[in-house]
Amino acid sequence: MPFLPWNEIDTVLLDMDGTLLDLHYDNRFWLDHLPTRLAEIKGIPEQECRDMMASHYEKVHGQIQWYCLDYWAETLDIDIMPIKRELAHLIEIRPDTVPFLEALHQSGREVVLVTNAHPGSLSLKIERTQLDAHIDNLISTHEFGVTKESQLLWQKLHARLNFNPARTLFVDDTIRILDAAKEFGIQHLLAVDNPDNTLPNRNITEFPAVTDYRLMLDDILANPVSSNEGGKHAE
Numbered sequence: 001m002p003f004l005p006w007n008e009i010d011t012v013l014l015d016m017d018g019t020l021l022d023l024h025y026d027n028r029f030w031l032d033h034l035p036t037r038l039a040e041i042k043g044i045p046e047q048e049c050r051d052m053m054a055s056h057y058e059k060v061h062g063q064i065q066w067y068c069l070d071y072w073a074e075t076l077d078i079d080i081m082p083i084k085r086e087l088a089h090l091i092e093i094r095p096d097t098v099p100f101l102e103a104l105h106q107s108g109r110e111v112v113l114v115t116n117a118h119p120g121s122l123s124l125k126i127e128r129t130q131l132d133a134h135i136d137n138l139i140s141t142h143e144f145g146v147t148k149e150s151q152l153l154w155q156k157l158h159a160r161l162n163f164n165p166a167r168t169l170f171v172d173d174t175i176r177i178l179d180a181a182k183e184f185g186i187q188h189l190l191a192v193d194n195p196d197n198t199l200p201n202r203n204i205t206e207f208p209a210v211t212d213y214r215l216m217l218d219d220i221l222a223n224p225v226s227s228n229e230g231g232k233h234a235e
Contacts, residue, residue: 004169004208004216006223009188011163012104013181014135015148016115018173018195020097021125025090027196029083030057037083038076062149062176064142069118081120091128094197100213100220101134108225112137112161114170116147137161148177154184171210178207 017026035053039046056075057066065071073080104111113135115122122140126132139157146153158165169188170181173195182189193201193209201211210216 004188004190004219006107006216006219008167009109009169010225011110011112011161011168013112013114013157013163013168013170013186015172015174015177015192016113016117016122016125016131019171019192020094020101020113020131021129022092022094022197023173023195024198025087025092027199028090029087033087034080034083037086038078041078062147064116064145064147067116067118067121067147068142069120081124084121084124088124088128091125093129093131094213096213097131098134099217103217103220105134107220107223109220110137110163111135112139112163114139114141114148114157116141118142148172148174149180151180151184154181154186158184175204175206 014020017023030053035049036046038053039049042049053076060066060071069080069084101111111134113131115138117125117140119140119142122138126138132138139160141147141153144153144156146156148154165185166187168186169190170178170186171190171192172178172181173192175191178189178191189207191204191207191209192211193204194211195202202209
Protein backbone atom coordinates (compact mmCIF):
# COMPACT_ATOMS: atom_id res chain seq x y z
CA MET A 1 0.00 0.00 0.00
CA PRO A 2 1.51 3.38 -0.95
CA PHE A 3 2.20 5.91 1.77
CA LEU A 4 0.62 9.30 1.24
CA PRO A 5 0.97 12.20 3.69
CA TRP A 6 -2.76 12.90 3.99
CA ASN A 7 -2.08 15.73 6.45
CA GLU A 8 -0.53 17.58 3.47
CA ILE A 9 -3.39 16.97 1.00
CA ASP A 10 -6.45 19.24 0.68
CA THR A 11 -7.50 18.77 -2.94
CA VAL A 12 -7.86 15.47 -4.81
CA LEU A 13 -7.97 15.45 -8.61
CA LEU A 14 -9.17 12.16 -10.08
CA ASP A 15 -9.13 10.59 -13.49
CA MET A 16 -12.26 8.62 -14.45
CA ASP A 17 -11.65 5.65 -16.77
CA GLY A 18 -9.38 3.09 -15.16
CA THR A 19 -9.23 5.15 -11.96
CA LEU A 20 -12.81 5.43 -10.68
CA LEU A 21 -14.47 3.28 -13.34
CA ASP A 22 -13.20 -0.07 -14.55
CA LEU A 23 -11.35 0.28 -17.86
CA HIS A 24 -12.75 -2.96 -19.27
CA TYR A 25 -15.61 -1.14 -21.02
CA ASP A 26 -13.29 1.23 -22.88
CA ASN A 27 -10.78 -1.44 -23.82
CA ARG A 28 -13.51 -3.72 -25.11
CA PHE A 29 -15.27 -0.91 -27.01
CA TRP A 30 -12.28 0.61 -28.81
CA LEU A 31 -10.24 -2.53 -29.41
CA ASP A 32 -12.98 -5.01 -30.20
CA HIS A 33 -16.59 -3.83 -30.44
CA LEU A 34 -16.13 -0.73 -32.60
CA PRO A 35 -13.94 -2.41 -35.26
CA THR A 36 -16.43 -5.30 -35.43
CA ARG A 37 -19.43 -3.01 -35.77
CA LEU A 38 -17.62 -0.79 -38.28
CA ALA A 39 -16.93 -3.83 -40.45
CA GLU A 40 -20.60 -4.81 -40.28
CA ILE A 41 -21.84 -1.30 -41.09
CA LYS A 42 -19.37 -0.68 -43.93
CA GLY A 43 -19.43 -4.22 -45.32
CA ILE A 44 -15.64 -4.56 -45.28
CA PRO A 45 -13.38 -7.22 -43.68
CA GLU A 46 -13.01 -6.88 -39.91
CA GLN A 47 -9.23 -7.15 -40.00
CA GLU A 48 -9.14 -4.26 -42.47
CA CYS A 49 -11.15 -2.19 -39.98
CA ARG A 50 -8.84 -3.16 -37.11
CA ASP A 51 -5.73 -2.22 -39.12
CA MET A 52 -7.27 1.08 -40.21
CA MET A 53 -8.28 2.02 -36.68
CA ALA A 54 -4.91 1.02 -35.26
CA SER A 55 -3.30 3.39 -37.76
CA HIS A 56 -5.69 6.19 -36.76
CA TYR A 57 -5.07 5.55 -33.06
CA GLU A 58 -1.32 5.83 -33.56
CA LYS A 59 -1.65 9.19 -35.36
CA VAL A 60 -3.65 10.95 -32.63
CA HIS A 61 -2.56 9.09 -29.48
CA GLY A 62 -2.52 11.43 -26.49
CA GLN A 63 -4.10 14.30 -28.43
CA ILE A 64 -7.61 15.65 -27.92
CA GLN A 65 -8.77 13.81 -31.08
CA TRP A 66 -7.88 10.47 -29.46
CA TYR A 67 -10.65 11.06 -26.92
CA CYS A 68 -13.08 12.96 -29.15
CA LEU A 69 -16.24 11.15 -30.23
CA ASP A 70 -16.94 13.85 -32.81
CA TYR A 71 -13.54 13.24 -34.40
CA TRP A 72 -14.11 9.49 -34.62
CA ALA A 73 -17.66 9.90 -35.90
CA GLU A 74 -16.37 12.12 -38.71
CA THR A 75 -13.25 10.05 -39.41
CA LEU A 76 -15.14 6.74 -39.55
CA ASP A 77 -18.35 8.26 -40.94
CA ILE A 78 -20.58 6.57 -38.36
CA ASP A 79 -22.70 7.61 -35.37
CA ILE A 80 -20.57 6.58 -32.38
CA MET A 81 -22.97 7.07 -29.43
CA PRO A 82 -25.51 4.37 -30.35
CA ILE A 83 -22.63 1.90 -30.71
CA LYS A 84 -21.20 2.96 -27.35
CA ARG A 85 -24.59 2.32 -25.77
CA GLU A 86 -24.62 -1.23 -27.11
CA LEU A 87 -21.92 -2.07 -24.56
CA ALA A 88 -23.13 0.26 -21.79
CA HIS A 89 -23.92 -2.70 -19.53
CA LEU A 90 -20.13 -3.14 -19.14
CA ILE A 91 -19.68 0.33 -17.60
CA GLU A 92 -18.84 -0.37 -13.97
CA ILE A 93 -17.69 1.68 -11.02
CA ARG A 94 -14.75 0.10 -9.20
CA PRO A 95 -15.85 -1.59 -5.95
CA ASP A 96 -13.41 0.54 -3.95
CA THR A 97 -14.38 3.87 -5.54
CA VAL A 98 -17.42 4.94 -3.51
CA PRO A 99 -15.83 4.18 -0.10
CA PHE A 100 -12.78 6.16 -1.23
CA LEU A 101 -14.83 9.16 -2.37
CA GLU A 102 -16.94 9.11 0.77
CA ALA A 103 -13.83 9.10 2.95
CA LEU A 104 -12.37 12.02 1.02
CA HIS A 105 -15.55 14.04 1.53
CA GLN A 106 -15.93 13.03 5.14
CA SER A 107 -12.38 14.25 5.79
CA GLY A 108 -13.17 17.65 4.26
CA ARG A 109 -11.26 17.38 1.02
CA GLU A 110 -12.27 18.90 -2.31
CA VAL A 111 -12.81 16.15 -4.90
CA VAL A 112 -12.64 17.00 -8.61
CA LEU A 113 -12.99 14.68 -11.60
CA VAL A 114 -10.61 15.61 -14.44
CA THR A 115 -11.13 13.35 -17.44
CA ASN A 116 -9.99 13.38 -21.04
CA ALA A 117 -13.27 11.65 -21.90
CA HIS A 118 -15.52 13.41 -24.40
CA PRO A 119 -18.60 15.02 -22.79
CA GLY A 120 -20.76 12.40 -24.53
CA SER A 121 -18.81 9.58 -22.92
CA LEU A 122 -18.82 11.37 -19.58
CA SER A 123 -22.61 11.79 -19.70
CA LEU A 124 -23.16 8.13 -20.57
CA LYS A 125 -20.95 6.98 -17.71
CA ILE A 126 -22.56 9.33 -15.21
CA GLU A 127 -25.96 8.07 -16.36
CA ARG A 128 -24.88 4.46 -15.75
CA THR A 129 -22.99 4.95 -12.45
CA GLN A 130 -24.31 8.14 -10.75
CA LEU A 131 -20.66 8.93 -10.06
CA ASP A 132 -21.49 12.64 -9.95
CA ALA A 133 -23.24 12.16 -6.59
CA HIS A 134 -19.85 11.64 -4.97
CA ILE A 135 -17.79 14.37 -6.69
CA ASP A 136 -17.70 18.16 -6.18
CA ASN A 137 -16.81 19.13 -9.73
CA LEU A 138 -16.80 17.25 -13.06
CA ILE A 139 -14.41 18.53 -15.73
CA SER A 140 -13.85 17.18 -19.23
CA THR A 141 -10.62 18.47 -20.74
CA HIS A 142 -12.56 19.02 -23.98
CA GLU A 143 -13.70 22.27 -22.33
CA PHE A 144 -10.11 23.48 -22.70
CA GLY A 145 -9.30 21.87 -26.06
CA VAL A 146 -6.18 20.13 -24.72
CA THR A 147 -5.58 16.91 -22.78
CA LYS A 148 -3.96 16.09 -19.45
CA GLU A 149 -0.81 15.15 -21.37
CA SER A 150 -0.35 18.90 -22.07
CA GLN A 151 1.14 21.50 -19.72
CA LEU A 152 -1.36 23.99 -21.15
CA LEU A 153 -4.19 21.90 -19.71
CA TRP A 154 -2.66 22.01 -16.25
CA GLN A 155 -2.19 25.77 -16.49
CA LYS A 156 -5.83 26.24 -17.52
CA LEU A 157 -7.06 23.81 -14.87
CA HIS A 158 -5.11 25.64 -12.19
CA ALA A 159 -6.57 28.95 -13.32
CA ARG A 160 -10.08 27.43 -13.16
CA LEU A 161 -9.77 25.70 -9.78
CA ASN A 162 -7.08 27.75 -8.03
CA PHE A 163 -5.75 24.66 -6.23
CA ASN A 164 -2.41 24.61 -4.44
CA PRO A 165 -0.17 22.12 -6.32
CA ALA A 166 1.85 21.51 -3.15
CA ARG A 167 -1.28 20.31 -1.32
CA THR A 168 -2.93 18.43 -4.18
CA LEU A 169 -3.13 14.70 -4.95
CA PHE A 170 -3.68 13.55 -8.53
CA VAL A 171 -4.70 9.95 -9.26
CA ASP A 172 -4.55 8.45 -12.77
CA ASP A 173 -3.89 5.12 -14.47
CA THR A 174 -1.72 6.56 -17.28
CA ILE A 175 1.98 7.08 -16.62
CA ARG A 176 2.53 9.78 -19.24
CA ILE A 177 -0.32 11.82 -17.71
CA LEU A 178 1.13 11.43 -14.22
CA ASP A 179 4.46 12.59 -15.68
CA ALA A 180 2.74 15.71 -17.04
CA ALA A 181 1.15 16.44 -13.66
CA LYS A 182 4.53 15.99 -11.98
CA GLU A 183 6.14 18.37 -14.47
CA PHE A 184 3.48 20.97 -13.66
CA GLY A 185 4.28 20.67 -9.98
CA ILE A 186 1.55 18.48 -8.50
CA GLN A 187 3.23 17.30 -5.31
CA HIS A 188 1.33 14.08 -4.60
CA LEU A 189 0.79 11.50 -7.34
CA LEU A 190 -0.78 8.06 -7.30
CA ALA A 191 -1.04 5.48 -10.08
CA VAL A 192 -3.68 2.76 -10.43
CA ASP A 193 -2.11 -0.66 -10.87
CA ASN A 194 -5.29 -2.52 -11.89
CA PRO A 195 -7.37 -0.28 -14.19
CA ASP A 196 -9.01 -3.20 -16.03
CA ASN A 197 -10.26 -5.98 -13.76
CA THR A 198 -9.94 -8.53 -16.57
CA LEU A 199 -6.18 -7.95 -16.92
CA PRO A 200 -3.27 -8.67 -14.53
CA ASN A 201 -1.85 -5.95 -12.27
CA ARG A 202 0.78 -3.88 -14.05
CA ASN A 203 3.32 -3.63 -11.20
CA ILE A 204 3.97 0.08 -11.75
CA THR A 205 7.22 1.35 -10.25
CA GLU A 206 7.43 4.92 -11.62
CA PHE A 207 4.92 6.23 -9.06
CA PRO A 208 3.30 5.01 -5.85
CA ALA A 209 0.56 2.66 -7.03
CA VAL A 210 -2.68 1.34 -5.55
CA THR A 211 -4.89 -1.67 -6.26
CA ASP A 212 -7.56 -1.02 -3.61
CA TYR A 213 -8.42 2.45 -2.29
CA ARG A 214 -10.06 0.91 0.76
CA LEU A 215 -6.62 0.24 2.22
CA MET A 216 -6.18 4.02 2.56
CA LEU A 217 -9.49 4.87 4.24
CA ASP A 218 -8.21 4.81 7.84
CA ASP A 219 -5.34 7.15 6.99
CA ILE A 220 -7.64 9.53 5.11
CA LEU A 221 -10.15 9.73 7.95
CA ALA A 222 -7.41 10.05 10.58
CA ASN A 223 -6.13 13.20 8.84
CA PRO A 224 -9.11 15.47 8.14
CA VAL A 225 -8.56 18.85 6.51
CA SER A 226 -8.43 21.42 9.29
CA SER A 227 -10.34 24.67 8.84
CA ASN A 228 -7.25 26.52 10.01
CA GLU A 229 -4.81 24.73 7.67
CA GLY A 230 -4.52 27.93 5.66
CA GLY A 231 -2.90 27.81 2.28
CA LYS A 232 -5.30 25.51 0.46
CA HIS A 233 -5.21 27.93 -2.41
CA ALA A 234 -1.86 29.45 -1.61
CA GLU A 235 0.71 29.73 -4.34
